[in-house]
Structure formats: C-alpha cells, structure tokens
Amino acid sequence: GDSVTQMEGPVTLSEEAFLTINCTYTATGYPSLFWYVQYPGEGLQLLLKATKADDKGSNKGFEATYRKETTSFHLEKGSVQVSDSAVYFCARRNTGGFKTIFGAGTRLFVKA
Amino acid sequence: DVKVTQSSRYLVKRTGEKVFLECVQDMDHENMFWYRQDPGLGLRLIYFSYDVKMKEKGDIPEGYSVSREKKERFSLILESASTNQTSMYLCASSQNRDRGATNEKLFFGSGTQLSVL
Numbered sequence: 001g002d003s004v005t006q007m008e009g010p011v012t013l014s015e016e017a018f019l020t021i022n023c024t025y026t027a028t029g030y031p032s033l034f035w036y037v038q039y040p041g042e043g044l045q046l047l048l049k050a051t052k053a054d055d056k057g058s059n060k061g062f063e064a065t066y067r068k069e070t071t072s073f074h075l076e077k078g079s080v081q082v083s084d085s086a087v088y089f090c091a092r093r094n095t096g097g098f099k100t101i102f103g104a105g106t107r108l109f110v111k112a
Numbered sequence: 113d114v115k116v117t118q119s120s121r122y123l124v125k126r127t128g129e130k131v132f133l134e135c136v137q138d139m140d141h142e143n144m145f146w147y148r149q150d151p152g153l154g155l156r157l158i159y160f161s162y163d164v165k166m167k168e169k170g171d172i173p174e175g176y177s178v179s180r181e182k183k184e185r186f187s188l189i190l191e192s193a194s195t196n197q198t199s200m201y202l203c204a205s206s207q208n209r210d211r212g213a214t215n216e217k218l219f220f221g222s223g224t225q226l227s228v229l
Binding site: 006034036041042043044045046049089093098099100101102103104105 | 116154202
C-alpha cells in the first residue's frame with residue numbers, strides 16, 4: 001500500500017548548520033506531498049507542501065522539492081536555529097481520497 | 113485564528129473502562145480525523161468523518177468507534193480500554209469536501225496523552 005519513509009532520528013545539529021531530512025514515498029497515483037512540524041507539547045502544523053512533480057515548497061527558510069524520478073521530498077534548511085528543534089513529519093495525500101499518510105517522524109535537536 | 117480543541121491534555125484510565133475523547137473545531141470544516149501517534153510509528157489513522165453522521169475506518173480501527181452528531185464535534189470512543197491503547201491521540205480537521213482536493217492541509221489539535229493502566 002501507500003507509504004512514506006523518513007530517515008530515522010534523532011538528528012542533532014549545531015546552530016547555523018545545514019539540515020537535510022530525507023523522505024521517500026511510494027509511487028502510486030499522483031499524491032500531494034507535505035512536511036508537517038510538531039513543536040514540544042503541540043499538535044502538528046503544516047510547514048510546506050508541493051502538489052506536483054518539480055514543485056518546490058518553502059516556508060520559514062525550509063524547502064523541499066517534489067522529485068518524481070526519485071520519489072523523494074527531502075526537507076532542507078541552510079542554517080538551523082535552536083527554535084527549529086521539533087519533530088518533522090513527511091506526508092502524502094492521494095487524489096480521490098481523504099487520507100493523509102504520515103512517515104514515522106524525525107526528531108531534530110539544535111544546540112546553541 | 114483556526115482552532116481544533118481536544119478536551120483533555122492528559123488522561124489516565126483503567127483497563128476495561130469506556131473512554132471518550134472529544135474534539136471540537138470552530139472552522140466549519142467538513143472532514144475530521146482521529147490519529148494515534150506512537151514513537152517510531154508516526155501517525156496512524158483510526159477513523160475519519162467527511163460529514164455529520166458519516167464515518168469511515170482508517171488503518172487501525174479495531175477497538176475504537178467514533179461519533180459525529182454535529183459538524184463541529186468528533187468523538188473517539190474506546191469501548192473497553194486496554195493497555196495497548198496507551199498513546200497520544202491527535203484530532204485533525206480539513207475543509208474541503210472534494211476528494212480531488214489533494215493539496216488541502218490538516219489542522220491539528222494539541223493531542224490527548226492517554227495512559228491505560
């Protein structure tokens with residue numbers, strides 16, 4: 001069935017380091033792809049999204065490009081801050097359905 | 113500002129108890145969802161509803177039921193709580209009734225951490 005696979009965490013970085021969190025998805029249908037972020041003690045909130053191949057989603061310095069050829073949607077940020085410490089979830093939603101399928105989540109710790 | 117409110121942040125129940133988790137959204141959204149979140153497993157869909165009194169099973173519906181009597185409220189019911197239902201439960205909503213609207217985002221509540229002893 002449909003699935004999303006993320007790199008395992010936790011990921012620990014120093015402030016101003018470059019961040020990549022890998023995400024791949026099963027290549028069925030024409031999904032929209034999302035990154036959600038969960039800060040401590042809160043629910044998830046949408047970080048960015050892309051709806052078709054080669055689209056780039058971006059928000060708050062984070063970017064991800066919908067790569068159909070590699071079925072990937074990797075999250076990147078050029079310079080992380082302590083306030084970026086959170087759990088990041090990659091997700092997909094198919095045409096013709098209501099279900100959003102999430103990856104396992106990747107916890108990011110950023111040290112000052 | 114949009115809001116999805118879950119009635120309890122923390123809940124402790126005993127095995128065999130009937131448990132109600134309540135969720136209310138103030139955005140007039142059509143769709144509501146219940147997920148559980150477990151370390152290493154991410155979010156798994158339990159049930160969802162795309163209209164009042166309508167419900168569909170998600171990926172892990174066993175041991176759960178739901179109720180949606182009013183558009184703004186979606187309840188998750190554990191008929192007889194068991195220890196393997198100890199988890200973080202997240203409610204979410206989304207606006208669009210159109211199944212083709214794939215780019216629509218979910219709005220989440222803050223979650224209910226349920227412990228079943």
